[in-house]
Amino acid sequence: QDVLSYRAWLQYCPVKDEEYKQQIEAVLSVVTVKETSIIIDAALSELSLGLKEMCAFQPAITTQSNQNGLHITIEDTQGKETFHITYDKSQLYLSAGDDRGVLYGVYHLLRQIQLKTPLEQFGVKEAPKNPMRMINQWDDMNGEVERGYAGKSFFYDQYQFIKDRTRVKDYARLLSSTGINAISINNVNVHENETDLIFDRYLADVKQTADIFSMYGIDLYLSINYAAPMEKGLTTADPLDEDVKAFWKDRAKVIYDNMPHFGGFLVKADSENRPGPFTYGRNHAEGANMLAEALAPYGGKVIWRCFVYNCKQDWRDRQTDRARAAYDHFLPLDGEFLDNVILQIKNGPMDFQVREPVSPLIGGLEKTNYLLEFQIAQEYLGQQKHLVYLVPQWKEVLNFDTYQKGEDTRVKDLVSGKVLNQKHSGIVSVSNVGIDVNWTGHLMAQLNLYGYGRMIWNPDLSAEAIALEWIKQTFGHDEALVQTLLNIVIPSWETYENYTSPLGIGWMVNISHHYGPNIDGYEYDNWGTYHFADRDGVGVDRTKETGSGYSTQYHKENFECYNDVTTCPDELLLFFHHVPYTHKLHSGKTVIQHIYDTHFKGVEEVEEMIARFTTLRTLIDDARFESVMERLNHQLYMAKEWRDIVNTYFYRKSGIDDIHGRKIYA
Ligand code: GCU
Numbered sequence: 001q002d003v004l005s006y007r008a009w010l011q012y013c014p015v016k017d018e019e020y021k022q023q024i025e026a027v028l029s030v031v032t033v034k035e036t037s038i039i040i041d042a043a044l045s046e047l048s049l050g051l052k053e054m055c056a057f058q059p060a061i062t063t064q065s066n067q068n069g070l071h072i073t074i075e076d077t078q079g080k081e082t083f084h085i086t087y088d089k090s091q092l093y094l095s096a097g098d099d100r101g102v103l104y105g106v107y108h109l110l111r112q113i114q115l116k117t118p119l120e121q122f123g124v125k126e127a128p129k130n131p132m133r134m135i136n137q138w139d140d141m142n143g144e145v146e147r148g149y150a151g152k153s154f155f156y157d158q159y160q161f162i163k164d165r166t167r168v169k170d171y172a173r174l175l176s177s178t179g180i181n182a183i184s185i186n187n188v189n190v191h192e193n194e195t196d197l198i199f200d201r202y203l204a205d206v207k208q209t210a211d212i213f214s215m216y217g218i219d220l221y222l223s224i225n226y227a228a229p230m231e232k233g234l235t236t237a238d239p240l241d242e243d244v245k246a247f248w249k250d251r252a253k254v255i256y257d258n259m260p261h262f263g264g265f266l267v268k269a270d271s272e273n274r275p276g277p278f279t280y281g282r283n284h285a286e287g288a289n290m291l292a293e294a295l296a297p298y299g300g301k302v303i304w305r306c307f308v309y310n311c312k313q314d315w316r317d318r319q320t321d322r323a324r325a326a327y328d329h330f331l332p333l334d335g336e337f338l339d340n341v342i343l344q345i346k347n348g349p350m351d352f353q354v355r356e357p358v359s360p361l362i363g364g365l366e367k368t369n370y371l372l373e374f375q376i377a378q379e380y381l382g383q384q385k386h387l388v389y390l391v392p393q394w395k396e397v398l399n400f401d402t403y404q405k406g407e408d409t410r411v412k413d414l415v416s417g418k419v420l421n422q423k424h425s426g427i428v429s430v431s432n433v434g435i436d437v438n439w440t441g442h443l444m445a446q447l448n449l450y451g452y453g454r455m456i457w458n459p460d461l462s463a464e465a466i467a468l469e470w471i472k473q474t475f476g477h478d479e480a481l482v483q484t485l486l487n488i489v490i491p492s493w494e495t496y497e498n499y500t501s502p503l504g505i506g507w508m509v510n511i512s513h514h515y516g517p518n519i520d521g522y523e524y525d526n527w528g529t530y531h532f533a534d535r536d537g538v539g540v541d542r543t544k545e546t547g548s549g550y551s552t553q554y555h556k557e558n559f560e561c562y563n564d565v566t567t568c569p570d571e572l573l574l575f576f577h578h579v580p581y582t583h584k585l586h587s588g589k590t591v592i593q594h595i596y597d598t599h600f601k602g603v604e605e606v607e608e609m610i611a612r613f614t615t616l617r618t619l620i621d622d623a624r625f626e627s628v629m630e631r632l633n634h635q636l637y638m639a640k641e642w643r644d645i646v647n648t649y650f651y652r653k654s655g656i657d658d659i660h661g662r663k664i665y666a
Pocket of ligand 1: 146147379
């Protein structure tokens with residue numbers, strides 16, 4: 001059963017319906033294609049593999065026309081990465097904008113067969129909504145993964161690339177099957193050894209890895225150390241220094257001489273103790289543009305992260321508001337970045353909490369390329385020990401109306417480039433994979449990897465539709481099974497929110513590893529993230545009049561809504577306001593009663609999840625069933641821990657009883 005876990009959603013299980021199998025064979029036993037490229041080759045071998053496994057035949061590939069079957073053509077007039085499939089009188093036509101379009105079209109066909117879609121419904125016209133669809137690996141060369149919850153890296157071990165690349169290739173297949181077209185392969189925190197990824201020591205290995213990904217239409221990027229020049233003998237990394245400029249130009253030449261298809265650099269600078277231009281009194285635009293000039297002759301890009309804030313803020317300092325930081329740093333630089341620089345902006349102003357408002361930098365910037373950054377890895381969301389389906393959370397972000405150009409200027413349209421016509425735009429996310437057989441530790445966390453790719457290909461796909469596709473490809477089509485799993489995954493984000501930190505306040509986790517409850521963990525620490533709970537109330541005042549003024553970073557409609565305690569949505573109330581425990585929410589409940597109720601409810605919902613999953617014992621093989629069950633039981637244990645600690649904490653602060661008289665440890 002490990003095989004099924006490993007194959008994830010590309011299981012290609014044998015088709016049992018004989019009639020369907022014959023129909024598929026009739027249209028796919030011959031494939032006509034005139035063009036060739038490494039990507040088309042990869043597409044054809046995937047098609048052959050899938051058909052062999054599912055339908056027990058392999059297609060004949062020919063360049064001759066006048067054959068029946070599948071006809072693949074490339075039409076330059078179609079947009080890049082697009083494909084158009086038509087089914088007509090037992091012929092299938094796949095016309096694509098380029099070879100990536102062919103690959104995506106082939107994966108579409110394979111998915112339809114796995115989903116048992118009738119042939120007449122294979123026709124489709126698809127174009128990705130986001131030009132850049134990227135993954136960030138946070139792998140270190142010692143073999144660890146920063147915030148990795150699925151075992152060690154399968155890229156590196158003991159400062160070497162792992163020789164057997166089978167898993168890297170299978171990862172490329174999984175990613176490209178969902179439409180991913182770019183990846184950075186090392187941690188954004190670049191340490192000593194990783195600095196060498198752009199030097200001779202590792203360049204041949206990087207090239208080999210880049211070649212594997214490019215077969216699947218995925219451009220490879222590297223995270224770089226901004227202070228690399230100093231590691232290599234220069235006395236400065238000042239972006240305006242001529243020697244520093246020459247250093248990076250030379251690096252770029254060497255890299256592109258080896259790898260013409262190299263994507264570019266990802267940079268975390270002046271952030272959480274990483275070096276950057278600030279040391280030399282330069283700003284982020286000066287810092288990024290210098291690298292961009294070095295990469296420009298080769299079409300390379302610089303992706304520059306906006307996760308910049310004062311991480312040394314002492315808890316005694318009540319003026320600094322970390323939430324403001326990205327906007328305060330980067331908005332004044334709007335328009336100053338070269339056109340091959342792309343900013344990378346986390347979805348919220350803090351750090352991947354269960355609930356945050358959308359970063360106001362999105363909706364703020366007008367003249368700058370940017371990517372929206374999500375985290376598939378569940379750093380603050382149960383670390384792949386808890387079942388949390390993240391697509392519903394991400395979709396809320398994408399559907400958020402920024403009002404940048406008036407009503408209906410949604411995040412999804414801004415990041416797709418549709419509104420501002422940026423040269424580069426799209427979405428990126430921190431990956432959740434590791435060396436565990438099932439890739440993601442929690443088998444159900446595969447859904448987040450799959451869902452991320454599918455959702456950023458088309459943000460209008462519903463969370464349900466995506467989950468359905470994944471469930472059927474992963475566990476089969478039994479109706480009861482499909483419905484039960486859907487009922488488990490859909491509410492799971494809200495469930496996690498219910499038993500953890502309430503009303504948008506976030507954090508409340510143990511410091512540093514970020515797992516499990518610790519209400520005051522960060523409250524008296526120096527990382528600048530507070531809830532300000534005392535005996536009278538809770539929440540952070542971020543209003544214009546009496547607070548940090550963070551609310552003013554939004555356009556008028558959102559500013560007014562968030563800034564006013566009477567209109568601020570319940571789920572974000574404590575992110576924007578400090579209120580008494582007796583404050584009435586729109587729901588009609590008081591804040592304190594809401595805290596009690598959601599925490600009891602969250603645990604009940606996990607119990608319900610387990611009851612539902614238990615009914616699947618005979619419908620899922622033992623190994624996969626047991627592995628999920630084990631994690632669900634642990635989730636229940638932790639949910640109770642969260643419930644009791646949060647409820648007790650707020651009971652002791654407020655002294656207010658639960659109106660339902662449930663057990664709170666006083
Ligand atoms: C979080 C995370 C770090 C990571 C950082 C980043 O703070 O805990 O591990 O390095 O985000 O996004 O750069």
